[in-house]
Amino acid sequence: MSYFGKTFTFEKHEKFDEFLAALGVPKDNIDDFCSQKATLVLEKNGDTYTQKYMNKTTSFKSGVEFDETVRNGVQSKTTFVVEGDTITQTQKFPEGRTITFKKQFSDNKLVVTATTSAWDGVAYRYYSALTATHWRRQYSCGDYKRYFVLLFDLKVPDKMSYFGKTFTFEKHEKFDEFLAALGVPKEKIDEICSQKATLILEKNGDTYTQKLLNKTTSFQPGVELDETVGDGHQCKSTFVVEGDTVTQTQKFQDGRTITFKKQFSDNKLVVTATNSAWDGVAYRYYSA
Known part of the structure; x- marks a missing residue:
């Protein structure tokens, strides 16, 4: 809608x-x-x-x-x-x-x-x-x-009609390989890949809020922030918003980087996942 x-x-x-x-x-x-x-x-x-x-x-x-x-x-x-x-x-x-x-x-x-x-x-x-x-x-x-x-x-709304919608995970391609390259144990990979994860993106002024599963992250485009991921790992995270695409880059102290590129439409979300420890490209598909 x-x-x-x-x-x-x-x-x-x-x-x-x-x-x-x-x-x-x-x-x-x-x-x-x-x-x-x-x-x-x-x-x-x-x-x-x-x-x-x-x-x-x-x-x-x-x-x-x-x-x-x-x-x-x-x-x-x-x-x-x-x-x-x-x-x-x-x-x-x-x-x-x-x-x-x-x-x-x-x-x-x-x-x-x-x-x-x-x-x-x-x-x-x-x-x-x-x-x-x-x-x-x-x-x-x-x-x-x-x-x-x-x-x-009255805050005239953006053209992006996906704001506030709940996108639910449907399927993936090679996301298990993506996680394995990061050293995630197999049983944890199976658990992550089987979750019916949900994602909501909201916008208030120049601040965006991403709700993924039980984690809420607020950000402003191009502004680096400290983020805790996985089992307490720290990273420097930056979100860049270009039209209907939100690209998140995470930089870790050991030199690794992870990138999630989220491409939104009214009722679909495609997340492209890459990391510096792997030559492949993984995808996660969501529907509103």
């Missing part, structure tokens, strides 16, 4: 004012709400999703009910169900009312269908993915200060 991490901004609605009126929202509040340029961001980490809607952040797991506080402190029992590119949120209130928001995502569009047991109609809200071009067009009338505040505060 390449829409994870993207900022979707509200464009227009159909009958959402009627939807709110059926819920007893005062007209002044309806007008205010329908005129807001609301934004929505959806992220995923493992089996946990995080929805950032305006100033509210909600974390959830598909199909797991939880207590939610909505406007003016009203409590609901809320469940999100994820089915492909569609996320359905159902809110159940103590007096018996229910509200349902069905969010249908694509790369650059989001359509939210809103229904409630207090009304027979169907309302829609339409969003588009936020881009620098979008904000330039909207604020081309000369409000440059607001344009820049919005552009940087």
